[in-house]
Amino acid sequence: EAQVTQNPRYLITVTGKKLTVTCSQNMNHEYMSWYRQDPGLGLRQIYYSMNVEVTDKGDVPEGYKVSRKEKRNFPLILESPSPNQTSLYFCASSSTSGSNEQFFGPGTRLTVL
């Protein structure tokens, strides 16, 4: 089944404790991205990657890092989480040819205390 998976689905952590949210897709998509969703703000792009070893900042990159060492994986790293990073996070992927439809993961609910 074609899908985007994220882990963990829920995470409660404390300020300053490094964490990684994993994202994996099995559709051989070149493009992957991370979004955060906050009430009243919709979804905003954090980082994206056009292909392996190619990443770039989105609209709200501060406090986040990403890496793209393999085509299927695109982890989101919070080196020192803060309460303002409490949010719902989505990973998405798409092919750079064809329909451009982005496929979303199920979301990760992160709470930083």
Next chain:
Amino acid sequence: AQTVTQSQPEMSVQEAETVTLSCTYDTSESDYYLFWYKQPPSRQMILVIRQEAYKQQNATENRFSVNFQKAAKSFSLKISDSQLGDAAMYFCAMETGGGADGLTFGKGTHLIIQP
């Protein structure tokens, strides 16, 4: 910069009736795509319908259709014969740059279906 505006934070409709959700956008790009996503309480993002800017014909998917007015930069979603399962947050989104820029989302419209 690209912007997407949804001016209706919440809409309510009677079951079996028709409802229209509004969306306007702004971009200087000539090549772009427009989308409506549905987010039910499960939080999953589900693509409802998409429209290529170069196509004049409005997209339709069963009970869902769009009114794409390119000159006015308007992209409204019409849901016919509303069902209880249509209750969700609906997000309008735009993609430019051949996909490289990702999606720019509106703030969403919460759709309530009254039985």
